[in-house]
Amino acid sequence: MKIEQLIVPCLMGTEGLVADELKYNGFEGVAAENGRVRFAGDLAEGARANVILRCGERVLWQLARFPADTFEALFQGVRALPWEEWIGKDGAFPVRGHCLDSRLHSVPSCQSIIKKAVVERLREKYNTAWLEETGPKYQIQFSINRDVAEICLDMTGAPLYKRGYKQESNVATIRETLAASMVKIARYRGREDLIDPFCGSGTIAIEAAMAALNIMPGVRRSFDAENWAFMDKGIFDDLREEYREQERHEKLPILASDIDPACVEMTRENARRAGVDDCMEVRRADALKMQYPIERGVVITNPPYGQRMLDIEQARRIYRLLGRQMRGCEGLKKYIITSDEEFETHFGMKADKKRKLYNGMIRCDLYMYFRG
Numbered sequence: 001m002k003i004e005q006l007i008v009p010c011l012m013g014t015e016g017l018v019a020d021e022l023k024y025n026g027f028e029g030v031a032a033e034n035g036r037v038r039f040a041g042d043l044a045e046g047a048r049a050n051v052i053l054r055c056g057e058r059v060l061w062q063l064a065r066f067p068a069d070t071f072e073a074l075f076q077g078v079r080a081l082p083w084e085e086w087i088g089k090d091g092a093f094p095v096r097g098h099c100l101d102s103r104l105h106s107v108p109s110c111q112s113i114i115k116k117a118v119v120e121r122l123r124e125k126y127n128t129a130w131l132e133e134t135g136p137k138y139q140i141q142f143s144i145n146r147d148v149a150e151i152c153l154d155m156t157g158a159p160l161y162k163r164g165y166k167q168e169s170n171v172a173t174i175r176e177t178l179a180a181s182m183v184k185i186a187r188y189r190g191r192e193d194l195i196d197p198f199c200g201s202g203t204i205a206i207e208a209a210m211a212a213l214n215i216m217p218g219v220r221r222s223f224d225a226e227n228w229a230f231m232d233k234g235i236f237d238d239l240r241e242e243y244r245e246q247e248r249h250e251k252l253p254i255l256a257s258d259i260d261p262a263c264v265e266m267t268r269e270n271a272r273r274a275g276v277d278d279c280m281e282v283r284r285a286d287a288l289k290m291q292y293p294i295e296r297g298v299v300i301t302n303p304p305y306g307q308r309m310l311d312i313e314q315a316r317r318i319y320r321l322l323g324r325q326m327r328g329c330e331g332l333k334k335y336i337i338t339s340d341e342e343f344e345t346h347f348g349m350k351a352d353k354k355r356k357l358y359n360g361m362i363r364c365d366l367y368m369y370f371r372g
Ligand SMILES: C[S@@+](CC[C@H](N)C(=O)[O-])C[C@H]1O[C@@H](n2cnc3c(N)ncnc32)[C@H](O)[C@@H]1O
Pocket: 169, 170, 172, 173, 174, 175, 197, 198, 199, 200, 201, 202, 203, 204, 257, 258, 259, 260, 263, 285, 286, 287, 288, 302, 303, 304, 305, 309, 318
């Protein structure tokens, strides 16, 4: 078994959760860094990480790491790699990446240098003047950080938050990886009542149900590495089969509701695609008039922020009325994400704890209330 370095980029604020997921699932050499987590393993382990990770954004296989403070060093470092062992004669190899705190700071220039180096190497090895690039995709991902280049191949393809179940979503939907992170932070395991009263397209409730029923997020989608010539054929199919056998199907005390009938329909459809529609309840309800459990239960939700949906005053009116409606629910834990820094004032309760999380580019806080 060849030990490789694998890297999982993730949303800022979720590094610890991704590291925990990897450790819990038996991966080795796990180390959290800013915006990503490293682990060690062979490519089969990389495939497994793709199928099971709920909070990570993708899995990169690191090919090389070398100092590169000039274009020449970058070119020579990339050209020296045995690309012909990985990329077939017809393979497509787009290049993307980023530069940070480095002398090489122009991303487009680094992209074209790397592309040129790979093209030169492959043209020489395949003895051809023209590479068709019509075959499987080998996405090259680079980073240049403090004058050190890292060159990776992206095993994942479409990001991991694209589980395949959310073909339709409302305008202000959150990423599946962020919803899964909120569920993990709340330590929800399917035993107590869970309510998302602003469910939109259902992401939080569906992720909670999948986690509680041991449904792996990658079992209903495909990955770029499945088409790589040097990967064991069938490795992803075997993983999907293995994990699907471990899924459970049972009714859970999960309620997803929204005031908008179109969102209710969308949530039902998405839950059906995720295989959890018969495990949870979905209905139309006004979150500001609902009765919440008093003794025991958890609300995990993403109400309107006043950015993509409603204006800030309308959003704050919702927080005020929601706070009033939930007052007295002593045993109800609440995990509410919003970008409004004045949320606590309007909701009328100081959070026990706050955690900074990013919903795409929007900086948010997860306000956590452990008691009513
Ligand atoms: C930010 S979106 C939720 C997105 C959701 N987390 C998802 O992933 O799709 C907020 C949702 O709150 C709903 N909403 C607004 N006012 C409401 C109310 N009074 N009661 C229930 N739902 C409401 C909207 O219809 C919208 O779907």
